Amino acid sequence: MTRQSAKSAVMLAVVAAAIGMVVISRANHASTRTNIQAINWVVIAGLAVDPSTLEVGDVWEGGDRVVALPVRNTTANAVNITDFLTGCSCARVEPRNLVIPPYATRTVQATLDARPQHPSEVGAADRPFEKQIQPVIDSTPAGKSWVVRGTFRAPIWSGVPAVLFGESNRAGQPPVARTVPVGSRVLGTPRVFVSPAVATAELRPHDAADRWRLVVTPRTDRPAGPFRGTITIEVVPADDTSTPAKLELPLDGILREGEE
Numbered sequence: 506m507t508r509q510s511a512k513s514a515v516m517l518a519v520v521a522a523a524i525g526m527v528v529i530s531r532a533n534h535a536s537t538r539t540n541i542q543a544i545n546w547v548v549i550a551g552l553a554v555d556p557s558t559l560e561v562g563d564v565w566e567g568g569d570r571v572v573a574l575p576v577r578n579t580t581a582n583a584v585n586i587t588d589f590l591t592g593c594s595c596a597r598v599e600p601r602n603l604v605i606p607p608y609a610t611r612t613v614q615a616t617l618d619a620r621p622q623h624p625s626e627v628g629a630a631d632r633p634f635e636k637q638i639q640p641v642i643d644s645t646p647a648g649k650s651w652v653v654r655g656t657f658r659a660p661i662w663s664g665v666p667a668v669l670f671g672e673s674n675r676a677g678q679p680p681v682a683r684t685v686p687v688g689s690r691v692l693g694t695p696r697v698f699v700s701p702a703v704a705t706a707e708l709r710p711h712d713a714a715d716r717w718r719l720v721v722t723p724r725t726d727r728p729a730g731p732f733r734g735t736i737t738i739e740v741v742p743a744d745d746t747s748t749p750a751k752l753e754l755p756l757d758g759i760l761r762e763g764e765e
Contacts, residue, residue, distance in 0.1 A: 538585040550647040551580040552605070552640060561655035564619050566632070567751075572615045572653060578605040589613070590640040595622050596653075619657050625715075628663035628754060630688065631656050660750035661689045661738055668721050668736060671759025676729040677763035682722040689715050691750040703732040704756060705709040721756065729762045 546553040554576055564570045578584050584605045589598035595618040605611045617636055621627045634657060639650040664686040673681045687708065689695065695717060697706045704724055708717040721736060734756040739749040 506679055507561050539626060540658040546577075547651055548579060549640060549649045549651065550642050551578060551584060552586075552647075553577045553579050554651050559653050561617075561653060561656050564617070564655050566604070566619050566621070566657045566659045568619055570617045570619050573612055574615055574651070575610050575612045576605065576640075576654075576657075577610040578607060581607050583607060585643050586640050588714040590637075590639040590641060590646060590650075592637050593622070594618075594638075608627075615653060617653070624755070625666050627731065629659060629666070630662035630679045630683065631658055633657075643693055648711050658690065659742060659752070660691045661752035663687050663719065663738075663752060663754060667755040667757065668719075670723055670756075672759045672761050674723045674725055674758060675761045675763045676725055676727065678725055680722045680725045682720055685721070685754075686711070687717045687719045687738060688713075689717075689740045689750065691742055693740045693749075695738065695739045696741050698734065699736050699756065701734050703727070703734045704736075706736050708738070723758060723760065724762075725760065727760060729760050731757075731759050733757050 513660075545556060547556055547559065548554075554574055556576055558572070561570070561572055585602075586605065587602050589601060591597060597616050599614050599616070601665070603611055603613070606762070615636070615638060617634075621632070626632055634655060636653040637650040638653065640647050668683050668685060670681070670683060692715075695708050697708050697719065699706050702724070705722050707720045707722075709720060711717050719738065720734070723732065736754040736756050738752045738754070740751075741749045
């Protein structure tokens with residue numbers, strides 16, 4: 506074989522290898538697209554998220570819950586994410602900006618605030634939620650959002666978000682109490698206190714082991730006027746090693762002048 510022939514053979518081999526790599530790459534990308542379509546990935550601006558990662562199920566109320574979201578670039582071009590919009594301060598995404606190379610996957614962390622966001626949510630046993638995450642591509646918000654779904658579950662719940670007395674009590678007269686149903690998903694010893702001490706509170710047994718009746722009685726041995734406070738219910742776990750589950754209920758009312 507002549508030197509020229511050998512050089513040509515080498516060039517042909519290099520070209521064949523390059524063509525093979527392109528074919529394999531295209532086949533892999535086609536396979537990826539097929540897989541994404543097969544499981545109905547949620548694709549926004551060429552960025553795909555597995556829907557199973559968006560369903561987080563039950564989340565204990567209180568503190569933060571971090572959800573990992575792998576995001577795959579299904580396009581042949583790098584995608585520059587300059588921000589994520591969540592629509593509320595109860596959810597944030599990190600990192601806020603990143604570049605995802607063609608056909609690559611990067612994972613972002615969505616942090617959900619599991620605490621009640623509105624007074625009406627206090628004391629609720631279950632709070633279904635939907636948190637939207639909208640990617641911003643090159644400073645332009647995408648037309649759609651990924652939606653993270655689940656249910657916040659309270660370790661202690663009550664029948665009302667607050668204990669309100671209105672003007673039902675008079676100074677120096679027998680108090681008018683309020684009774685509120687309370688339940689717990691934590692096994693342990695319950696305790697309750699009021700701060701400041703504008704009322705007394707007692708947890709009385711119910712017909713179920715995880716239920717009580719919260720009886721709140723305003724103090725009428727005080728001067729007339731508005732009164733406010735916080736009722737704190739805690740359940741100390743049976744092993745006494747975990748942090749007590751806690752629920753705080755607002756207390757509000759007006760103590761009227763006593764009758765002469």
